[in-house]
Amino acid sequence: MENYLLAVAIIGLIYMLLTLGLNLQYGFTGLINFGHVGFFAVGAYTSALLGIQGLPLVIGFAAAMVTAALTAYPIGLLSLRLRVEYLAIVTLGFSEAIRLVIINEGWLTKGVQGITNIPTLNQASGLGISASLLTFILLILANGLAILGIRRLTKSPFGRVIEAIRDDEDAVRALGKDPGRFKVRVFMIGASLAGLAGAFYAHYIAYIVPDQFLPLLTFYIWVAMIMGGAGKVSGAVVGTGTLVLFLEGSRFLRDVVPWVSAVEMASVRLGVVGLALVLLMLYRPGGIMGDYTSR
Amino acid sequence: MLNSAYFLNLVVNGVVEGIIIALAALALTLVFGIARFPNAAAGDTMTLGAYAGFGAQSLLGGSIVLASIFAMAVTAAVSVFFYYTVFRKLARSSVAALIASIGIAFMLRSGITFFLGHDQRAFDIPIVRAVPIGPVRIVPSDLTLAAAALGALAVVFLVLYMTPLGRRMRAVADDQALARASGINAHRVMIMLWVLAGSVAGLAGTLLGIKTIITPEMGWDLLLPAFAAAILGGIGSPVGAVLGGLLLGVAQEVSTPFVGFTYKIGLGFVVLLLVLLIRPNGLLGRGEAVR
Numbered sequence: 001m002e003n004y005l006l007a008v009a010i011i012g013l014i015y016m017l018l019t020l021g022l023n024l025q026y027g028f029t030g031l032i033n034f035g036h037v038g039f040f041a042v043g044a045y046t047s048a049l050l051g052i053q054g055l056p057l058v059i060g061f062a063a064a065m066v067t068a069a070l071t072a073y074p075i076g077l078l079s080l081r082l083r084v085e086y087l088a089i090v091t092l093g094f095s096e097a098i099r100l101v102i103i104n105e106g107w108l109t110k111g112v113q114g115i116t117n118i119p120t121l122n123q124a125s126g127l128g129i130s131a132s133l134l135t136f137i138l139l140i141l142a143n144g145l146a147i148l149g150i151r152r153l154t155k156s157p158f159g160r161v162i163e164a165i166r167d168d169e170d171a172v173r174a175l176g177k178d179p180g181r182f183k184v185r186v187f188m189i190g191a192s193l194a195g196l197a198g199a200f201y202a203h204y205i206a207y208i209v210p211d212q213f214l215p216l217l218t219f220y221i222w223v224a225m226i227m228g229g230a231g232k233v234s235g236a237v238v239g240t241g242t243l244v245l246f247l248e249g250s251r252f253l254r255d256v257v258p259w260v261s262a263v264e265m266a267s268v269r270l271g272v273v274g275l276a277l278v279l280l281m282l283y284r285p286g287g288i289m290g291d292y293t294s295r
Numbered sequence: 296m297l298n299s300a301y302f303l304n305l306v307v308n309g310v311v312e313g314i315i316i317a318l319a320a321l322a323l324t325l326v327f328g329i330a331r332f333p334n335a336a337a338g339d340t341m342t343l344g345a346y347a348g349f350g351a352q353s354l355l356g357g358s359i360v361l362a363s364i365f366a367m368a369v370t371a372a373v374s375v376f377f378y379y380t381v382f383r384k385l386a387r388s389s390v391a392a393l394i395a396s397i398g399i400a401f402m403l404r405s406g407i408t409f410f411l412g413h414d415q416r417a418f419d420i421p422i423v424r425a426v427p428i429g430p431v432r433i434v435p436s437d438l439t440l441a442a443a444a445l446g447a448l449a450v451v452f453l454v455l456y457m458t459p460l461g462r463r464m465r466a467v468a469d470d471q472a473l474a475r476a477s478g479i480n481a482h483r484v485m486i487m488l489w490v491l492a493g494s495v496a497g498l499a500g501t502l503l504g505i506k507t508i509i510t511p512e513m514g515w516d517l518l519l520p521a522f523a524a525a526i527l528g529g530i531g532s533p534v535g536a537v538l539g540g541l542l543l544g545v546a547q548e549v550s551t552p553f554v555g556f557t558y559k560i561g562l563g564f565v566v567l568l569l570v571l572l573i574r575p576n577g578l579l580g581r582g583e584a585v586r
Contacts, residue, residue, distance in 0.1 A: 032390065034397075078572075085333050085389055086526075086571055093519050093564040100561050219397060226394075267409035274401025278381055281395040 313544020
């Protein structure tokens with residue numbers, strides 16, 4: 001039982017890193033990123049590839065964050081030129097393009113067969129405790145640092161500018177600040193968190209394939225963010241918790257309704273995520289913790 | 296074997312694919328121009344159309360034409376339903392409408408896979424052989440497809456440009472506030488919009504299913520090329536959508552020998568990026584107020 005809870009907690013904490021990053025981009029700065037899973041994938045593959053080469057995991061994790069941030073750089077530049085709706089479509093296309101590249105460039109990524117035998121955290125560190133426990137502890141640390149970092153960032157002058165960008169970009173420009181630099185930085189920071197999440201994921205599951213990086217995951221995170229309340233750090237935490245409860249709960253639901261197969265339950269999950277998005281937009285765009293983004 | 300006949304055949308195939316993309320792009324551009332948001336549910340509406348058409352043919356037998364009409368009716372009805380229940384209430388925020396449309400897309404796909412599974416289906420059509428016309432080989436069913444699509448396009452353009460309701464739709468697309476101030480009933484315009492956009496998407500899905508195969512992801516996979524085509528032609532411009540669709544279809548086919556089959560799908564993304572960066576208004580779009 002506790003193994004199961006640990007596993008759920010680990011996945012939840014990985015999702016939380018993703019939500020924190022997305023919240024910084026959308027909740028605080030108003031940038032619509034429908035391609036978050038792309039940065040997740042970049043981080044996962046970077047760390048996995050370095051890991052199977054035998055490089056220390058510290059380097060792999062750092063590289064994951066850096067490559068994800070670098071991938072976000074052109075996206076950040078794009079966000080300067082594109083309307084919000086276009087940015088959404090482009091980022092969606094971007095994450096699918098990343099997946100296409102991963103599938104096609106098999107010489108590097110092993111394509112659809114994926115990368116196996118990725119070293120887990122305790123294999124690399126040589127400590128005596130189980131991989132799951134070590135992963136869990138490090139994830140708590142990572143999330144804690146991320147939350148502290150984002151809190152400091154958003155309460156700083158930088159944070160005030162990005163919230164101003166979300167609320168009224170022209171006013172920001174009129175005050176002599178260049179919104180572009182801030183948007184690019186926000187994209188890169190959010191993406192590096194996603195990359196870190198990807199690294200944790202790769203070294204926990206120990207096996208990655210392109211099919212684990214579908215847009216559905218981006219929208220799981222969107223549901224988590226909106227449900228918890230975009231624009232507040234606590235919202236990301238609450239939202240992720242709710243999301244994980246739902247995802248795991250749907251597994252147990254199958255015990256109650258045994259005539260539903262696993263594949264059908266996947267369909268149901270997709271439908272519930274869709275319904276959640278619609279209902280949230282209609283009735284409670286503020287989520288549980290309240291909405292601090294302007295509409 | 297890159298000779299001119301080979302390329303001509305690629306172009307012909309590209310035109311047929313492009314007409315299907317053009318239909319999807321038209322559905323997108325109508326909604327974007329009049330309801331002012333990118334409708335991410337258009338793809339899965341197409342999938343719904345294909346499955347509805349398939350269902351009609353399986354249950355009622357025979358005629359593809361009747362199945363297509365049924366498919367269009369289903370998608371039109373579903374689109375109007377979601378207008379009433381969702382989009383009407385989110386008219387003020389295009390971001391909310393966009394996110395909700397993603398939700399609707401997921402709901403549609405989930406319903407389809409839950410009840411009908413993930414297996415591929417195919418329409419029951421007679422297998423025809425390609426007919427050589429000069430250096431080019433044309434499949435007769437492709438001609439029928441193209442004719443059906445052109446017919447649908449003709450109807451849409453007729454409505455838009457020759458009926459009073461169409462004029463009102465274009466007025467709303469041009470300037471919503473002014474249109475309302477002139478007494479145009481936005482409600483009826485919207486219903487007509489969703490009927491048109493929904494049925495066009497349904498037809499696109501059916502045609503795609505006839506030309507290729509019916510899978511749960513077929514519409515969502517076409518969403519990005521359709522957006523690229525709509526933006527290439529100039530978002531909001533129906534003629535532009537058709538033009539963009541044809542251009543993109545041909546470009547996709549012609550690029551295949553160079554970039555390979557998998558990346559051909561990515562061409563839509565590249566085109567989208569280039570257009571948005573270099574000429575955001577596309578080929579035929581007019582300048583529009585930003586946010």
